[in-house]
Amino acid sequence: MDSYKLKAAFCHPKYWLAWLGILALFLTSLLPYGAILFLGRTMGRIASVFVKKRGHIARRNIELCFPALSPKEIDHKVRLNFENSGIALLEMGMAWFWPSWRVRNLVQVRDVQHVEKAIINGQGIIFLGAHFLTLEMGARALGLTQPCNAVYRKHNNAVLDFWFYWGRMREHKAMLDRKDFKAMLRVLKNADALWYAPDHDYGKHKSSVFAPFFEVENANTVAGTSTLARVKNSCVIPVFLKRLPGTEGYELVFYPALENFPSKDVEADTKATNLQIEKMVLECDDQYMWMHKRFKTRPEGEKSFY
Known part of the structure; x- marks a missing residue:
């Protein structure tokens, strides 16, 4: 915790741009929600003109996952993804600086009974x-509904890392480094809750396997969900936050706990978690992070998709 306190070193000129960004997020968080959405979409459209590389990555990912789409349909999805990315940037200010009542007023919760059942069972x-x-x-909404421990990756910029940590800790119990697997296991052994996202490609390592993701047969995927779920009396409950149309706000969606999970086959388990994430993505595919290289790691001898 000592590393997540404001420090005199944060005043160094190399952090001034980061501080300007934080100030901008705070000021925009004071706007009405509808104005934030409009500004975010506008920023996303403008960004699409200048960050062509990210647009190319998003387009390629969508092509790979949804090969039946026409070029026009793909262009439309990429445009929406840029707009949602602009909103996501301003949502950081909302998540970090809004009072709890203002967040609650915009968030509907769907099927929280799956969580309540697990808690009653002491899982x-x-x-x-x-x-x-x-x-x-999503982190703020989940924390207001069911505070938990969350897995995260440190940001390279110390000032931004402080604010990401501080913002996510407003409602949650602890932030665990993604490499601290022992801490994750302790959380589950204590019948506590842990948020874990296995859908980024972190390169080849002993805890990843190739599993299908939409129409990509071999998507490098972290297999840690299967390992974590082997802790006695644990369950896996999928959850995500969906932005609703217009100014309706958000829906925090809980799915039923995965059945017959984990199995004895880690690859089969990873396939099952990817399939579940597909279902979540299909509820609002324009809000998924298509702009990162989800399929950058390929099996031996297979050329890059990008």
Whole structure:
């Protein structure tokens, strides 16, 4: 915790741009929600003109996952993804600075009974998440509904890392480094809850396997969900936050706990978690993080998709 305190070193000129960004997020968080949405979409459209590389990555990912789509349909999805990315940037200010009552007023909760059942049974809960553009607001909404421990990756910029940590800790119990697997296991052994997202490609390592994701047969995927779920009396409950149309706000969606999970086959388990994430993505595919290289790691001898 000592590393997540404001420090005099944060005043160094190399952090001034980061501080300007934080100030901008705070000021925009004071706007009405409808104005934030409009500004975010506008920013996303403008960004699409300048960050062509990200647009190319998003387009390629969508092509790979949905090969039946026409070029026009793909262009439309990429445009929506940029708009939602602009909103996601401003949502960080909402997630970090809004009072709890204002967040609650915009969030509907769907099927929370799956969580309540696990708590009554005294189970450790693995909240199976995914990298949606609503990630920051999702962390706040989940914390207001069911505070838990969350897995995260440190940001390279110390000032931004402080604010990401501080913002996510407003409602949650602890933030665990994604490499601290022992801490994750302790959480579950204590019948507590852990948020875990296995859908980023972190390269080849002993805890990843190739499993299908939509129409991509071999998507490098972290297999940790299967390992974590082997803790006695644990369950896996998928959850994500969906941004609703217009100014309706958000829906925090819980799915039923995965059945017959884990099995004795880690690859089969990873396939099952990817299939579950597919279902979540299909509810709002324009809000998924298509702009990162989800399929950058390929099997030996297979050329890059990008």
